[in-house]
Amino acid sequence: MSxxxxxxxxxxxxxxxxxxxxLALAAKGARLALVDRNGERQEEIREEIVRSGGDAVxxxxxxxxNQAPASAVRIAMQSLGGLDMLINNAGMIDFTLFQQQDPARIAQVMSINAVVPMQLAHAVLPQFLAQGSGRIVNIGSTFGSIGFPHHAVYSASKFAVRGFSEALRRELEDSGVxxxxxxxxxxxxxxxxAAAVRMMETNRIAMDDPEVVAQIIVRAIEQGRKECYIGGPESIFARLNGVLPRLVDAGLKKKTRVAHxxxxRGVSINPE
Known part of the structure; x- marks a missing residue:
């Protein structure tokens, strides 16, 4: 698709x-509604896009x-005259021992990573169905296929996004969405x-530059792909986890010990 x-x-x-x-979407001629809570930085990005001849609000x-996802969709539709695509990219990640994670933070990570994308999709779906077209793009993670140690809540949230994407895609079959x-x-x-970066470097975990990831996302959208897993070895490992999880358990033991x-953080969290 163009x-x-x-x-x-x-x-x-x-x-x-x-x-x-x-920037990559704008360079392709897309009209963007940029949604974030960092207003100053967001305005800088909008101005950069406009200076380059693009269109963004x-x-x-x-x-x-409360009600923010629905409000964001309503404002975007008013500003752009409708919507053709939703890209759920906002997210949070914590690298920590689960027993040290603040209970309030658990709820926050699950909400922004999993609940908010569902709410945004729910808000935009009526227009997509009415026009018989539209695309919902959910940015998940390899950790949405592999429950990764010290990322328990993040993994849980991305497992939810993957399951939601799969179920909704099947539900919308023949709808044009x-x-x-x-x-x-x-x-x-x-x-x-910094601790997460040092851990990944020590365990020789591959890390991609965000510009590379952005270009892959754009290509996947243009190609109309239903799923796109970035990184060959990680993709294989994720699929292996689906059929032989005990083998993956064994494969992660050494990395888990290093990562621990x-x-x-040496912090004890006791819920009130």
């Missing part, structure tokens, strides 16, 4: 993948607030803190 003239709502527009993805909103699930492997973004020291 992206020229397509009206796209992109969440997490100021993030590590979101920024190069916004900025919607500053905290998607964790498409669903694409994209699973990057580790990416060099600010979402990974990096993940242990």
């Amino acid at each position: 992206l020229k003239g397509k009206r796209i709502l992109l969440t997490g527009a100021t993030g590590g993948i979101g920024y190069p993805l916004a 900025s919607i500053v909103i905290d998607l964790l607030q 498409e669903v694409t699930y994209i699973a990057p492997r580790a990416t060099r973004t600010a979402l990974n803190d 020291a990096f993940a242990d």
Whole structure:
């Protein structure tokens, strides 16, 4: 499919993948509604796109607030005259021992990574169905296929996104509305803190530049792909986990032991 003239709502527009993805989409001629809570940075990105001859509007909103996803979709439709695509890119990640994770943070990560994408899809779906076309793109993770140690909540949230994408794609068969699930492997973004980066370097875990990931996402959309797993070895490992999880358990033992020291923040979280 051609992206020229397509009206796209992109969440997490100021993030590590979101920024190069916004530029790549705009370079293809897409009209963008950039959604993020970082208004200052988002306006800088919007201005950069406009200076390059692109078309973008900025919607500053905290998607964790009540009714915010529906409001973001409504504003985007009003600003662009409708929507052709939703890209759920906003997300959070924690690298920590599960017993040290703040219970409030657990709810926050699950909400922004899994619940908010569902709410946005729910809000945009009536128009897509009415026009008989549209695409929902959910950015997941390799950790949505492999429950990765020290990323328990993040993995759970991305498993949810993968399951939601699969179920919704099947539900919308013959409707004209498409669903694409994209699973990057580790990416060099600010979402990974210093401890996570050191752990990945020590364990020789491959990390992609966000610009590379953005280009792969754009190609997957243009090709109309239903799923796209980034990274050959990671894709194989993810599929192996689906049929031989105990083998993957064994394969991760050494990396888990190394990672434990990096993940242990020495903080005890006791819920009130």
